[in-house]
Amino acid sequence: MAKRSFDDETLKWVREMPLSLVLDRLRDAGKLFWRRDLDFKPEKDARTVRLYVSSPEGAAWELLVTGPKWFDTRAGKGGGGGIDLVMHLLGLDFVKSVKLLASVGAPGQRQPERQG
Numbered sequence: 001m002a003k004r005s006f007d008d009e010t011l012k013w014v015r016e017m018p019l020s021l022v023l024d025r026l027r028d029a030g031k032l033f034w035r036r037d038l039d040f041k042p043e044k045d046a047r048t049v050r051l052y053v054s055s056p057e058g059a060a061w062e063l064l065v066t067g068p069k070w071f072d073t074r075a076g077k078g079g080g081g082g083i084d085l086v087m088h089l090l091g092l093d094f095v096k097s098v099k100l101l102a103s104v105g106a107p108g109q110r111q112p113e114r115q116g
Contacts, residue, residue: 005095014101022082
């Protein structure tokens with residue numbers, strides 16, 4: 001039987017985290033900076049926003065975000081949810097991305113439990 005790295009509650013919490021919160025937590029951890037383009041006018045979905053993201057090392061991304069979905073216009077890649085976004089921006093694997101998001105949880109939020 002395959003090992004599960006995280007319990008269902010941790011995965012649900014991380015998967016449902018709004019992308020703005022994901023980016024705020026990565027900013028607070030010193031991993032990147034981001035800002036919303038206030039002049040952006042979406043063409044298809046009024047909920048879409050454009051974000052400019054950069055790393056301290058000089059990498060830069062332009063993201064279109066609609067709800068939990070995101071698209072990196074420069075790389076031509078997209079995904080859904082914070083785990084995918086962390087994997088894309090920081091080049092981390094699934095487990096490291098979940099650990100990073102869970103480790104910067106809300107005050108009082110328990111740390112992820114490893115199940116063996």
